[in-house]
Amino acid sequence: MEGVASALSLADLCIRYGNLLVQTCKSYKHADQEIRESILLIETLWLKIQRQLELLRNIWDTLDDDYQIHQNGVLQVLQGKAQAAIASIDQVVGDSKEGSTMRSMMSKKGEYKRLKYATWVKSSLKSVMLDLKEWAEVFDISWYLIIRQSSSKLDQELQPVSIAEDGPLSILKDLRDTIHENLRGQIAAGNSSVYLSEDFFEEKRAPFSHSEAEIVYEAGGDARFLLDQESSISSLSDSCKLARILQKVDPFTFGILSCRGVLETEGSSRRFAFSIPPNLEQPEFLRFLLVSGSQFQPLDDRLEIAKQLAKSVMFVHSAGFVHKNIRPETVLILRSVYSESSFSFLVGFESFRYEEGRTELLGDDIWERNLYRHPTRQGVFPEMAYTMQHDIYSLGVCLLEIGIGESLVVFESETGAPQASPLISGVVNFTIKDNKKRAFEIKRALVKMARDQLPPKMGRKYAETVVTCLTCLDKDDNSFGDEKEFLDENSVVVGVRFIEKVSIYAKSSVQMLV
Numbered sequence: 001m002e003g004v005a006s007a008l009s010l011a012d013l014c015i016r017y018g019n020l021l022v023q024t025c026k027s028y029k030h031a032d033q034e035i036r037e038s039i040l041l042i043e044t045l046w047l048k049i050q051r052q053l054e055l056l057r058n059i060w061d062t063l064d065d066d067y068q069i070h071q072n073g074v075l076q077v078l079q080g081k082a083q084a085a086i087a088s089i090d091q092v093v094g095d096s097k098e099g100s101t102m103r104s105m106m107s108k109k110g111e112y113k114r115l116k117y118a119t120w121v122k123s124s125l126k127s128v129m130l131d132l133k134e135w136a137e138v139f140d141i142s143w144y145l146i147i148r149q150s151s152s153k154l155d156q157e158l159q160p161v162s163i164a165e166d167g168p169l170s171i172l173k174d175l176r177d178t179i180h181e182n183l184r185g186q187i188a189a190g191n192s193s194v195y196l197s198e199d200f201f202e203e204k205r206a207p208f209s210h211s212e213a214e215i216v217y218e219a220g221g222d223a224r225f226l227l228d229q230e231s232s233i234s235s236l237s238d239s240c241k242l243a244r245i246l247q248k249v250d251p252f253t254f255g256i257l258s259c260r261g262v263l264e265t266e267g268s269s270r271r272f273a274f275s276i277p278p279n280l281e282q283p284e285f286l287r288f289l290l291v292s293g294s295q296f297q298p299l300d301d302r303l304e305i306a307k308q309l310a311k312s313v314m315f316v317h318s319a320g321f322v323h324k325n326i327r328p329e330t331v332l333i334l335r336s337v338y339s340e341s342s343f344s345f346l347v348g349f350e351s352f353r354y355e356e357g358r359t360e361l362l363g364d365d366i367w368e369r370n371l372y373r374h375p376t377r378q379g380v381f382p383e384m385a386y387t388m389q390h391d392i393y394s395l396g397v398c399l400l401e402i403g404i405g406e407s408l409v410v411f412e413s414e415t416g417a418p419q420a421s422p423l424i425s426g427v428v429n430f431t432i433k434d435n436k437k438r439a440f441e442i443k444r445a446l447v448k449m450a451r452d453q454l455p456p457k458m459g460r461k462y463a464e465t466v467v468t469c470l471t472c473l474d475k476d477d478n479s480f481g482d483e484k485e486f487l488d489e490n491s492v493v494v495g496v497r498f499i500e501k502v503s504i505y506a507k508s509s510v511q512m513l514v
Helices: 002-026 033-058 065-093 102-109 114-148 152-158 168-183 236-246 286-292 299-318 388-404 435-458 460-470 492-501
Strands: 201-208 211-218 224-227 259-264 270-275 280-285 331-336 342-346 409-411 418-420
Touching: 002 033, 002 065, 002 114, 033 065, 033 114, 033 152, 033 168, 065 114, 065 492, 114 168, 114 299, 114 492, 152 168, 168 236, 201 224, 201 280, 211 280, 236 259, 236 270, 280 286, 286 331, 286 388, 286 409, 299 331, 299 342, 299 388, 299 435, 299 492, 388 435, 388 460, 388 492, 435 460
Parallel strands: none
Antiparallel strands: 201 211, 211 224, 224 270, 259 270, 280 331, 331 342, 409 418
């Protein structure tokens, strides 16, 4: 465990290198307005990372061994990136100790034109910023796993943090406090009600194709909400607990929309209302994009959606839940108002529950839903209790569809009944009467499809990721390892394996989700 112990000093080393990187950048802050803006972005991002690293360092001895080993590898990547960034900047602008003006920097390089030289500096700083941002996105996913830690030391470290602050520590504290209050059956004083009345929304509603969800508007206001499909969570109390937790999430960090509250409709059914960020538009569910085909072809778009969906699943598990309903009908896609960027958000919390909570082993025989369920979780009475790996299997089927750019479920019309697409109906015998045998035949077909069709479309790494998800519960040839290893106190091991194995693609020597 010598390598694990060294991560403590590695965290300190990363903090020192990061601070040196910021100081190196700030040496040139008077050079040019655009350069100053780039430096400010780098400095802001680093301050966020530094606070996360300091917390990690302070609670290191309370963390699980597997988590320590994983973070050791992540920090080694950061150290390398910081060193490379410092060298890159110094190579472009020279010795930072001697000057901070554009004129002095130009004199070190000869009679280069100001515009050309400034372009080099800006390009170097932009590369540093993107590199650091990419690493931070990876780090966030594993860092938020500490929500699961049963650590009084962590609670002590978070105690002075104000939830009014804007940053990862305040998000972590708010989520952790809310989860603990829910588990203890306590509600913090001053918590606003999560109940919503029908008159909270305007009457006009915008439905979706192939989904029961709707876009609704706040009465007398401009705010937009996604009114999700009816929830099958049996307890009103559990619905409210979930809503309170989902109120705390940051949409762009977690890939989950912030919950405004729970609407109780006629017949005592309930629907979650999620706030849609004002800078996003053109809401559509992944199913519609897959069925329409032409709107979902660019490789960059598909890779980004796949990465964001995997991140959403990871954060659901970090908060101690299983989703139980991951399929294209529960993945909402929105586009930025300011760019062509797409954002994926996991919704459809109709049977969401605490991971350690009681499972009733109840299901249904809806074939288009069973397509996204592991064979041991299909039918009216599933044979296996639901675990996080079952969510990972569902994720694998969605990633398969995203990768091939086609839907496994098709419709004769917008209101027509769902049918199996030729992709699956041509290779599976749906007339098999034994439900379990038919379910495993579908699973084998999906794995074969991933191995055969994904490499030329998305690359070998993506194909391996999908196969890893689809085989995560196999007794043999399971890259996640022995299922018994997942039964640690905080369920952190399965989270670490998820990050390390479910890697959409890797730009560093450490295989991780990016």
